[in-house]
Amino acid sequence: MSSSFFLKPGSKASKKRKNPAAAATTKGKGLKKGGKPGKSGQTAAGPLPKKQRRPKEEDEEIASDDEEYNSDMGDDNALAFSSDEAEEETPQDKRLRLAKQYLSEIEKQEAERAEDKELSQSVEQRLQTEYLDSVGKLRRSIAGTLKSSEVSLVLKHKTHHTPICALALSPDGKFLFTGAKSQFLLKWCTETGKVLAKSDVLPDREEPETGKKRRSHVISICLSTDMKYLALAEGGPHIQIWCPQTMKHVKTLKGHRDSVAGLVFRKGTHDLYSAAKDRSVKIWSLDEMAYVESLFGHQTGVTSIDALSRERAITAGGSDCSLRIWKITEESQLIYNGHRDSIECVKLINDEHFVSGGMDGAISLWSALKKKPICTTQLAHGVGENGVANWITAIAVVVNTDLVATGSCDGCVRLWQTNPNGRKMEQIQSIPIAGFVNGLAFNGDGTKLFVATGQEHRLGRWWRHKEAKNHVVVIDLKIQSAASN
Numbered sequence: 302m303s304s305s306f307f308l309k310p311g312s313k314a315s316k317k318r319k320n321p322a323a324a325a326t327t328k329g330k331g332l333k334k335g336g337k338p339g340k341s342g343q344t345a346a347g348p349l350p351k352k353q354r355r356p357k358e359e360d361e362e363i364a365s366d367d368e369e370y371n372s373d374m375g376d377d378n379a380l381a382f383s384s385d386e387a388e389e390e391t392p393q394d395k396r397l398r399l400a401k402q403y404l405s406e407i408e409k410q411e412a413e414r415a416e417d418k419e420l421s422q423s424v425e426q427r428l429q430t431e432y433l434d435s436v437g438k439l440r441r442s443i444a445g446t447l448k449s450s451e452v453s454l455v456l457k458h459k460t461h462h463t464p465i466c467a468l469a470l471s472p473d474g475k476f477l478f479t480g481a482k483s484q485f486l487l488k489w490c491t492e493t494g495k496v497l498a499k500s501d502v503l504p505d506r507e508e509p510e511t512g513k514k515r516r517s518h519v520i521s522i523c524l525s526t527d528m529k530y531l532a533l534a535e536g537g538p539h540i541q542i543w544c545p546q547t548m549k550h551v552k553t554l555k556g557h558r559d560s561v562a563g564l565v566f567r568k569g570t571h572d573l574y575s576a577a578k579d580r581s582v583k584i585w586s587l588d589e590m591a592y593v594e595s596l597f598g599h600q601t602g603v604t605s606i607d608a609l610s611r612e613r614a615i616t617a618g619g620s621d622c623s624l625r626i627w628k629i630t631e632e633s634q635l636i637y638n639g640h641r642d643s644i645e646c647v648k649l650i651n652d653e654h655f656v657s658g659g660m661d662g663a664i665s666l667w668s669a670l671k672k673k674p675i676c677t678t679q680l681a682h683g684v685g686e687n688g689v690a691n692w693i694t695a696i697a698v699v700v701n702t703d704l705v706a707t708g709s710c711d712g713c714v715r716l717w718q719t720n721p722n723g724r725k726m727e728q729i730q731s732i733p734i735a736g737f738v739n740g741l742a743f744n745g746d747g748t749k750l751f752v753a754t755g756q757e758h759r760l761g762r763w764w765r766h767k768e769a770k771n772h773v774v775v776i777d778l779k780i781q782s783a784a785s786n
Contacts, residue, residue, distance in 0.1 A: 438651070439701040443747050444718035446781035447704070450732055450750075454494050457772035460485040464755020464771050466739050469522040469531070471545075474744035477751060478545065479773060480519025480533060482759075488548060491749075491775070498548040502535050520759065523564040525571055530587050532573055534561035540575055542587065552590050556583055563606040565614070574614045578602030582616055582627060596627050598634055605646045607655075609700065615655055617644040624657060626669060639665050639674040648696045648705075654721050656705055658693025664707055666719055666726050675724045682709035694758065697741035697750070704747050708738025710764065714752055714776075732776060736769025750776040 390398070404424065411423040433439035456477070463482035470477055476497070477489040484503035487496050503517050518536030524545060525531075531545040538557040543550055559578035566573055571587040582596040582603060596614075600621040608614040612629045624637040624647055642661035649655045657674075658664050664681040665674035682691040695708040705717040705726070716730040740753030752774040756766050 434701060440651070441702045443699065443702050443780050444704040444716070444729055447716065447729060448779045448781060450716070450730055450776050450778050452732075452774055453749075453777040454775035455772055456489055456494055456775065457770070458487060458496055460499060461487065461771055464737065464739060464757045464759065465753040465773060466755070466759035467519055467522045467533075468740045468742055468751060468753045468773060469524045470742045470744060470751060471524060471528055472526055472745065474749065476545070477742075477773070478522050478524065478531060479753065480522050481755070481771065482518050482757075484517035484519075484535075486519060486522075486533065486543070486548070488545070489773075491751075494775075500543070500548045500550075502533065502541060502550075506535055506537065506539070506541075520560070520562060521564045523566050523573075525566045525587070526569050530566075530571060530573075532564045532566070532575075532587075534564055534575075536560060538577065538579075540564065540573075540585075542590070554585055554590075554592070556592050556595075557581065559602065562602065562604050563616075565606050565608045567608050567612065567614075568610040572612075574606055574608055576603035576606040576616050582606065582614065584629065596629075596634070598625055598627075598636075599623070604644065607647055607649050609649050609652060611652055613652075615647055615649055617647040617657060617659075619643050619645075622659075624655075624667070635669070637667060637672055637674075639667075639677065645693060646696045648698045649700070650698050650703075650705070650719065651701050654719070656696060656698065656719065656726075658696050658707060660690075660692050662690025662693065662709075664693060664696075664717070664726065666721060668721060675721060676719075676726050678726055681707060681728075682711045682713075682715065685710070692758075695738050695741045695753075697743050699743045699747035702747060704743070706741050706743070706750055708734075708741055708752065710737045710758070710766070712736075714738060714741070714750070734774055736766050736771075737764075746780075748778050748780060750778060752776065 407424055407427055408420060411420060411427060430439060460483065461479065461481045465479055465481045467480045468477060475491055477491050479487050479489065484501050486500045486502055488498040490497050502519065506517065519533055520536055521534040523532050528545055531543040533541050533543065535541055538559055538561060540554040540561055541550060542552045542554065557575065557577040557579055561575055561577045563576040564573065573585040573587055575583045575585065580597065580599045580602060584593040586593050599616065599618040601619045603616050604619040605617040606614055614627045616625050616627070618625065620643045622638060622640050622642065622644060624644060626635040628634065640659040640661055640663060642659050644657055644659040647655060647657040653669050655667050656664065657667065662680045662682060664678045666676040667674050680690050681693065685691050691709040691711045693707055693709055697706045698704070703719045705719055706714055707717065708714050712733060712735050714732045714734050715728055717726050718729050719726050734752055734754055736754040736756055737758050738752055739755050739759040742751045754769060754774060755771045756769045758764065
């Protein structure tokens with residue numbers, strides 16, 4: 302067998318073409334010395350033009366029409382891409398544009414409201430106020446400028462023939478939603494006092510698998526800041542989500558094992574916090590219509606819940622006589638003790654202070670930095686006929702101000718001025734209203750107070766005031782600063 306069988310094809314050719322230029326020069330020198338032109342000379346002269354033409358052919362292939370076209374198109378694409386990059390807006394430019402647009406809107410609003418004031422000072426003050434409000438450090442004193450109060454409107458409807466238990470006011474103050482010890486949810490116009498829509502929550506109620514029958518009972522209502530969602534607790538363990546614009550049912554959230562007692566939306570978001578008698582606090586995301594997590598710590602059923610813009614919620618633990626601030630992102634909680642009996646309601650004044658009321662008839666003013674109340678008013682609504690203190694059934698505050706309203710069953714709503722720095726809380730007015738005050742709500746600037754009253758307590762039928770009416774009372778508060786503006 303020949304050894305050339307194992308050689309790779311083309312190996313000889315590669316050896317011959319290893320250095321064609323050197324071979325050409327050596328053979329050329331042989332001819333000059335007088336050698337005869339033989340076959341070797343012809344073979345050397347023959348391939349030379351071919352070897353010189355091959356690089357030209359390769360150059361022509363590189364500079365073909367297709368490649369020139371592709372290169373031209375590539376240049377155009379590069380130019381188009383660079384122009385697109387120039388036209389694209391960077392995040393810094395977007396923030397700058399939005400800031401300029403926001404400033405122009407504020408300038409227009411301030412120019413319409415205050416023509417005599419300097420525009421720059423108004424814009425600066427407006428920006429500072431909105432910043433302090435966003436971080437929860439805005440403080441306004443309006444309780445000292447309150448001059449008088451009077452009942453301006455009474456809202457009543459035949460479907461609310463039972464005690465009204467819950468109410469929620471829209472952020473702009475134009476619409477009011479009320480629920481009673483019945484299956485109807487009403488939407489009111491606060492300017493005209495007329496009912497705009499009525500919905501029945503009974504068809505959308507889903508009974509738990511206990512076999513027990515219960516009556517419809519709207520205990521709590523809350524609204525999202527953008528008026529996109531309305532959440533209500535209808536006396537059972539489920540939460541109904543409605544659209545406040547169309548008054549149509551959207552979804553029913555399930556998760557609690559006992560009756561839901563309180564609901565609140567985190568300000569500016571669609572995060573819903575719920576408190577129930579199963580001693581838990583649950584967090585829901587209405588953007589996904591899904592359950593997020595549960596918070597445990599209370600020893601008895603939770604009776605009230607409130608929240609502002611931060612990812613924190615405050616709850617009243619009822620008979621365990623404790624208040625808890627839940628730091629959701631930190632996954633921790635702060636515990637406060639002070640009442641001698643069950644705590645029924647709690648409201649945040651700002652991110653640093655809050656007020657609570659309970660069955661012992663006391664109203665306490667708290668600081669988030671102290672475990673004990675900084676001020677407590679005992680028997681704030683007096684004593685009943687049986688010698689027992691009147692429960693504090695409802696509390697409302699004007700956020701980031703010093704004005705607080707409380708209600709009980711003593712026949713009046715009391716207005717208070719809080720002073721956390723001075724460690725005191727003083728009563729400034731008492732407005733006579735008969736019956737159980739089951740709900741209170743201020744509008745944004747504190748010039749109107751909505752009072753939900755009934756013949757019975759919102760959670761039971763322990764007492765009954767026959768002379769009381771089941772309706773909503775609208776009280777106009779005349780504040781000097783609001784009147785001057």
